[in-house]
Every structure is written in structure tokens, then in C-alpha cells.
Amino acid sequence: MSRRFPQYFSPLCLALLILSLVGIIEWQYPHYFLKADNLDQNLPYYVHNLRAVLEGEFPLFNFHQFLGTPVFACIQSAALYLPNYIALVLSKWLCGNYYWAIDLLAAFHLVAAAIGFSLLTRQWGLGTISGFFAGISWALCGFVMRVGDGWIQVIEYAAFFPWILLYGQRLAWTPALRPFIILTLLRTAALWVGNPPFFMYVVTFDLLFAFVCHGINRDKPPPVSNESDKVGVLSFIIRHCSSYGIAAILSAPLLLPAFSQIASSADRSSALTWEMYSRGGYTFSLWVRGLLLPFNSEYYQLFGQELFFPHIGWLPVIFALAAIFCRPPYRRLAIVLLLLAGVSLLWANNTFVTRLVYHIPFYNRQRFPFKLLFFSSFFSIALAAVGLERLLDAVRKCQRPEVIVTVILVVQVTNLLAFHLSTPYDTRKVKLIPYTEQLQEKLSTGRIVTIVSQETDDQDKQPYLLGYNFATLFGLYHFAGYETLVSRANLEAALERNGSADFFVDNNMFAPDPSELEYFRHWGVKWYVLEKQITIPESSILRTVYRGNDRLIAYDPAARPFVYWEDDPETEAVQHRFSTNSIRIETRRERPGRLVVNTLYNRLFTAVIDDRQVDVSATSGNQIGLLIPPGQHVVKVTYHDPYFAAGWYVTGAFLCTAAVWIFMRRRKCAPIGD
Structure with a gap:
């Protein structure tokens, strides 16, 4: 039955269905995804990045917050992630403002998440219908939607994760360079999304899934593979580690500044206390309630929006239970999926698994174990796809299998749509958007x-x-x-x-x-x-x-200006102009003096006076201080990140080496007569 679908017909239908469902949700709740951090933090960062690029600068610094602070090194701004810029431009073009950018990002990544999951199930040998069902369930599940509406990175990782698993598994069965390159680029882009904790979790479950599957599938490749020779264990490990290593090299301009920033950060320079680390754990009883009873008003009064995180629909629960008892050829796959779903659920529940992970460096600097519900939902839905495939094997013997398939899909879509439209939404109120600041020039x-x-x-x-x-x-x-x-x-x-x-x-x-x-x-x-x-x-x-x-x-009329003379702070502010990473100042005074730039001193600031570099020092109040000679001068104070520059040298050297290697390889493989 599933073989009647042309190759691209199913992904196209899936994309249109997801877009239609997201459109219905947006019609009911405009700016559905512009809540919490998406509005308070992510959108301002993305707009800041776009302004910087349009001004011809890369957004390394942010003068707008915290008395002036590095921003690119903090990772969250995601300045390397191209879809953010595209979404902002489209939002401005279509709607006249930037406020729809997050919703556009969400819609695009939800489509990618659904299609990626569908193709992943095909990689496992499941049918198109099972993949279609899994794609819908994953893109619209409770965790992806109800956490992603405040953290857009959750939706973005929901898109990347199935694609990473897909090409990671292909490494086991083909020595070709193409899947290796695609996998490396996917992992690199996932790092650029801008949420280090989720990236670490993605890496963890990516490698767990890859190595466990490689270990148990000893006899034959995935049904969709055309390869006949399985890559050896050592070669498989080397290829996976090399892929992540290259992703790290390609991300060196981000990682090197980030490591420096983490070392100086107030809250992440060392391990969190257990109390802080375990805050936000998710109990097993709440998981069961959210999975089965998300519409219960009493539970909602007790738990709020957290009740909705585990819900994946009722049919996937039934199919997942059926998959536990499935027979070959899917038994091994079902065991792997059940194992990973169980591990992630135990990790989210502040159990011995959480305690064990707490002792691993870097993992113990992350908060909110409930984030691991992302993976328990993913692998539960994957397990449900296996169970559905088993059911479809029996249904195909019926006279009208299309009716049963249609009922299954309609019930699941209705369940998820009703879940998002009918459950309470008042704990994440929509703020006053779009909003424009009428007093921007004065303030x-x-x-x-x-x-x-x-x-x-x-x-x-x-x-x-x-x-x-x-x-x-x-x-x-x-x-x-x-x-x-x-x-x-x-x-x-x-x-x-x-x-x-x-x-x-x-x-x-x-x-x-x-x-x-x-x-x-x-x-x-x-x-x-x-x-x-x-x-x-x-x-x-x-x-x-x-x-x-x-x-x-x-x-307050007594407030100091942004730029002033230390020996005469009460006079009118010195003429200046902020750009993304620098301040341009014009001075005109008959005597020398110390100029104060009212920004927190950072050792990475440099300054030039009329194209001549000068020293930057800290004032007694920890501001930027500059000694200025008499006369008329143009002063420019700029934030330079040497780690960012070093990262580009590392990336550039690698790309040049890779280009030479590819050229030599092709030349060596070319026919003698060429």
C-alpha cells in the first residue's frame, strides 16, 4: 500500500499538512511561538545580528545591555545561523515588522522535523504510512510545541535530530564521502543554533543510537541501503568522531570565544550545585498524567503548562506498547528505541541516571532535567511507528486497508490539534506585540x-x-x-x-x-x-x-553622559556614535585630558586616535579611559575578539587543506589520458 506513494509525494503532503495545522494554531493564537525567551531574548538578539550585518559588521558585542557586553561569545545569539536572517527579512517584507520571524522559523523547522522523522523511519525499513504518522506526531508533540513556543531552539533541534540520526546511521553502511559531508554539515549547523545544553544532549543520544544500532545490526544493512559491505566498528567510530571533530573545527570562530566567555561567566564557569542542577526535574507520575490525561483541568491547576510536555497523542501510546512485543525483523530496533526512551525518561526524573550524569564535566553546568523529555518523546514516537508498522502488516490483508489508515491519521491529527487548541494557554500570555517604541529617539x-x-x-x-x-x-x-x-x-x-x-x-x-x-x-x-x-x-x-x-x-538631569571628560563631567556630552562593535568619538579641546567612555571596561577593547593606536585603561569606576592630546581628533574604540579571529584562521586552514586534498584525490583518480 505504501509503495503507491511516489518518492516526493509523501514529503510534500506531510509538509503541506504541517503548514496547514500550524496555520490553524496561529489563527487561534497569533504569534503562538513568540512567548517567553523567544520574545524576551532570542528575537532581540536576532534583530541585533541583522542590524550589524546590514551595517557591515559582525555582531561580536552588544552595547545595549549590561553596560556593554560580549554577545557572540555567549552563543545564544546564534549569529552564524543563516535561517534567522532569512526569517527576519521575510517577516519585514511580508508583515512590515520583525515580530513574525520566530513563527516563520518555527514553521520551517517543524516541516523539516516531520520530513526528517519520516525519512528516518524509511531508513529503518518502515512503510510510508508509518513514517507519515511519526512525522506528524513528532512535529506537533507536546514537548516540541509547548516548550518550543518559548525556546525556538527546541523546534530547531527537533528538525535537526532525525536528520542527524538518518545520516549517522548511513555511515555504518557506506564508505561514500557524501553522507559523511552532509552529516558533518548538519552537526555544524546544529551547533550554530545557539543552545549548548541541547546540543550536548543531541550529541549524547546521537552517538548512543548510532553505536547501539551498529552493534545489533550485524547481519544486513537497512532495507533502503544499496550498500552490501558494512563499515567495521573501528572505522565507524573514527568516522563519527571525525565528523564531530570537523564540525568543531568549522565552528572554531564560535567555540574559541565561547570557551573564554564560559571561563569568565558568573553562573557557568564551574559546576552547578546539585540543588540548582536538578531543579526542574520531571516526576514519573506527572509524565504519565501528561501522556494520558492532558485535558484534565484539576491536573492543569496543579502543574500548569508542564502537564502538556509529555503528550504525543493517545494512538502513539497504544502503538508503542504493541511494538514492545513485536517480532523480527523489528524486534532489535524496538529494543533500542525502548532503551533510549527509558534512559532519557530516567534522566529527566532526577533518578540515579541524573545523579550519574551530574558527575560528568560540562553536563553538570546545565539546568532543568525536564529537557530530556525531548528524547523520551522522540524515541516513544519512533517506537510507536514500529508498532504501527506491525499493525499495518495485518491491515494490508483486509479488503479496505485505506479506510483504517485514514482513520488512524485523522484521529492522530484531531487529537494533536485539539490538544493545542483546547488546552489552557493562559500561563504564557501573549505580550503586547507588535510593539514599537515611540520614544526611541529620546530614550x-x-x-x-x-x-x-x-x-x-x-x-x-x-x-x-x-x-x-x-x-x-x-x-x-x-x-x-x-x-x-x-x-x-x-x-x-x-x-x-x-x-x-x-x-x-x-x-x-x-x-x-x-x-x-x-x-x-x-x-x-x-x-x-x-x-x-x-x-x-x-x-x-x-x-x-x-x-x-x-x-x-x-x-535624572545629573546622570553622566555616555562619553565625557573625566576632569569636567558636568559639561555637555562629547559627540559620539555607537555602532555594533565600536564607538566613534569626535573631540575638540585645547588641553589634554582623560576621556571616559561610559561602558564597562573589557580588556579586549582597542582604541585609535586619528588612525594611531593608543592604550585603553580602566578608570577608578571600571569604565573605559583614554588619554587624549589637545586639538581636534577622531577616536574610535572597538571591541576585538582575538579568539574569534583565531577561530577563522583554524577554519580557513582546514578548508584550504581539505580543498587541496580533494583536488589531489581527484587528480590521482583521473584517467591517464585526461
Whole structure:
């Protein structure tokens, strides 16, 4: 029955179906995927990257948050991942703003996830219908959709993972160079997505699956393979390790700065405590409830959105149970899938597996074990595909097998669509989007501090309060920000405000003491953005300059400028202009002096005065200081990352070597008469 599908007809139908279902969900919940970190952190980073590229720079630095901080080295900005730029351009072209970029990214990767899973099941010898069913189930399962709506990287890894397994398994049966190159490029792109924990987990289960399958499939290649000679164990290991090694070399411009940033980071420079590491574990009882009873209102009241993470549909649960008892030729595959699903579930549940992994370097710097539900869902759906194939073997003997197949697909699609449309969605409220900052020109003249009430939940903090990384999105400059790998120096200077990047007040009254106010002035905090219900005492030196329906903005006339003379800080700001990685300053003074750039000092800053390099030093307040001679000068302070440059040398040297090797190999293999 499945052989009636032309080669490309099934993937095309699958793509159209996924796009249609995503369209229905978006119609019900516009900007479905623009929640939590996708809006608060990822979109601002992606927009920052695009602006930098359009200005002819690579986005290494971010002056908009944390008093100026490296951003590319923090990995999360995903500045090397091309689809981010394409999605932003399409969003701007089609909708007039960047706010649909995340949803476009999600739709594209969900289609890739479904098709990749379908092709992977074909690699195992399953039929087209089983692959079609698995592709739908994976792309629209609870974890991918309900976690991916806040972390777009989850959806992106959902797309990459089946393709990586597909080409990883092909390495076992063919010595050809093509699958090796494709696999290496897939692994490289997966690293560029920008979520180190998920990449580490993908590597772990990729290698586990590859080596276990290679060990048990001793007799014959996958049914779709045209190869007859299996690659030896040692050769197989070498090829896999070489693929990841080359991916690391191709990613050297990212990895070398990242290792340096991790070493200086406030929260990831060493292993987390067990209490921090295990926070976010997922209990087995909750997994069962979410798997079988996601529509239960009582459970939702107890667990919130976490209830929905394990759900893959009811039919896959039945088919997965049937697969456990399947006979050859799928018994070994079913055992592998069941084993990996079990390991990932135990890892997510803070069991002995979690404890064991905690003692492995780098793994113990990650939080939230519930992320491993990604893999338990994946391998459970794969197991369900095996069980469905067993059922279809029996159904094919019936007179009208198409009716049964249609019913199975319709039931699964209806189940997942109802799951996403009917279950509560109020714990991740859509913020006010699209939003444009009407006061952008005025607010860009100084730094911003956000003040909120102690009772305000993070999910209710709107873009107009300019917390999180919204300053980056609107081209403004905030005192704090949101970044996992922010350095200890940046975090301490920003008074430990990481995340929503705001300060809390009690009794809806903002009356900072003189020492706090002086510290903010020192760092050029000119603007205070407050929730509308917060008031400022009439005796305060802060002046209310804007009062709207949603917020209040106060101004401090005593705040230091972005650039000023150390011996005369009260005069008008020195003329300057920020770009992505640098500040261009024009000075005109009859006497020499020390110029202060009101950005946190970093040893990787360099400076030139009229094309002559000069020393950059730290002031007593840990800002950038420059000695400027008298007269008129053009000063440029630039962030240079030597690790980024070294990474490109490594990558370039490898590519040149590879090109020479390929040329020599082809020349050697060419006929003598050529």
C-alpha cells in the first residue's frame, strides 16, 4: 500500500499538512511561538545580528545591555545561523515588522522535523504510512510545541535530530564521502543554533543510537541501503568522531570565544550545585498524567503548562506498547528505541541516571532535567511507528486497508490539534506585540533602569517597560539584561540584575536612596521606566517627563553622559556614535585630558586616535579611559575578539587543506589520458 506513494509525494503532503495545522494554531493564537525567551531574548538578539550585518559588521558585542557586553561569545545569539536572517527579512517584507520571524522559523523547522522523522523511519525499513504518522506526531508533540513556543531552539533541534540520526546511521553502511559531508554539515549547523545544553544532549543520544544500532545490526544493512559491505566498528567510530571533530573545527570562530566567555561567566564557569542542577526535574507520575490525561483541568491547576510536555497523542501510546512485543525483523530496533526512551525518561526524573550524569564535566553546568523529555518523546514516537508498522502488516490483508489508515491519521491529527487548541494557554500570555517604541529617539540618549512592583509576574512584564533584552530590540541602552553566560564583571556591575532586568519596589513607591542614585548616575542612567501604578515622591530630584496609560518615565538631569571628560563631567556630552562593535568619538579641546567612555571596561577593547593606536585603561569606576592630546581628533574604540579571529584562521586552514586534498584525490583518480 505504501509503495503507491511516489518518492516526493509523501514529503510534500506531510509538509503541506504541517503548514496547514500550524496555520490553524496561529489563527487561534497569533504569534503562538513568540512567548517567553523567544520574545524576551532570542528575537532581540536576532534583530541585533541583522542590524550589524546590514551595517557591515559582525555582531561580536552588544552595547545595549549590561553596560556593554560580549554577545557572540555567549552563543545564544546564534549569529552564524543563516535561517534567522532569512526569517527576519521575510517577516519585514511580508508583515512590515520583525515580530513574525520566530513563527516563520518555527514553521520551517517543524516541516523539516516531520520530513526528517519520516525519512528516518524509511531508513529503518518502515512503510510510508508509518513514517507519515511519526512525522506528524513528532512535529506537533507536546514537548516540541509547548516548550518550543518559548525556546525556538527546541523546534530547531527537533528538525535537526532525525536528520542527524538518518545520516549517522548511513555511515555504518557506506564508505561514500557524501553522507559523511552532509552529516558533518548538519552537526555544524546544529551547533550554530545557539543552545549548548541541547546540543550536548543531541550529541549524547546521537552517538548512543548510532553505536547501539551498529552493534545489533550485524547481519544486513537497512532495507533502503544499496550498500552490501558494512563499515567495521573501528572505522565507524573514527568516522563519527571525525565528523564531530570537523564540525568543531568549522565552528572554531564560535567555540574559541565561547570557551573564554564560559571561563569568565558568573553562573557557568564551574559546576552547578546539585540543588540548582536538578531543579526542574520531571516526576514519573506527572509524565504519565501528561501522556494520558492532558485535558484534565484539576491536573492543569496543579502543574500548569508542564502537564502538556509529555503528550504525543493517545494512538502513539497504544502503538508503542504493541511494538514492545513485536517480532523480527523489528524486534532489535524496538529494543533500542525502548532503551533510549527509558534512559532519557530516567534522566529527566532526577533518578540515579541524573545523579550519574551530574558527575560528568560540562553536563553538570546545565539546568532543568525536564529537557530530556525531548528524547523520551522522540524515541516513544519512533517506537510507536514500529508498532504501527506491525499493525499495518495485518491491515494490508483486509479488503479496505485505506479506510483504517485514514482513520488512524485523522484521529492522530484531531487529537494533536485539539490538544493545542483546547488546552489552557493562559500561563504564557501573549505580550503586547507588535510593539514599537515611540520614544526611541529620546530614550537612546542615556541608559535605562526598569522599575516594577514586587507583585508583578515576569509573564506580565510588557515590552514597553524595556526590561529583559527589549532595549536591544529597540536600539536603546539598558543598565542590565538577560543572558545565561554574562560575565561575573558585567553581572556585578549591573547589581546582579539578570533575567527580567528590573528592580522591585514595595508599596508602589520609588524613592531610591542617595547611594543608589549616585551609582546609577555614574553609569549614565538617565531614564527610569516605571509601571504606571508606581509613584515618585514630589521631593525627588527625578523629573517625570512622560505619563501614559501603561508606564511612567522619569528623567535624572545629573546622570553622566555616555562619553565625557573625566576632569569636567558636568559639561555637555562629547559627540559620539555607537555602532555594533565600536564607538566613534569626535573631540575638540585645547588641553589634554582623560576621556571616559561610559561602558564597562573589557580588556579586549582597542582604541585609535586619528588612525594611531593608543592604550585603553580602566578608570577608578571600571569604565573605559583614554588619554587624549589637545586639538581636534577622531577616536574610535572597538571591541576585538582575538579568539574569534583565531577561530577563522583554524577554519580557513582546514578548508584550504581539505580543498587541496580533494583536488589531489581527484587528480590521482583521473584517467591517464585526461
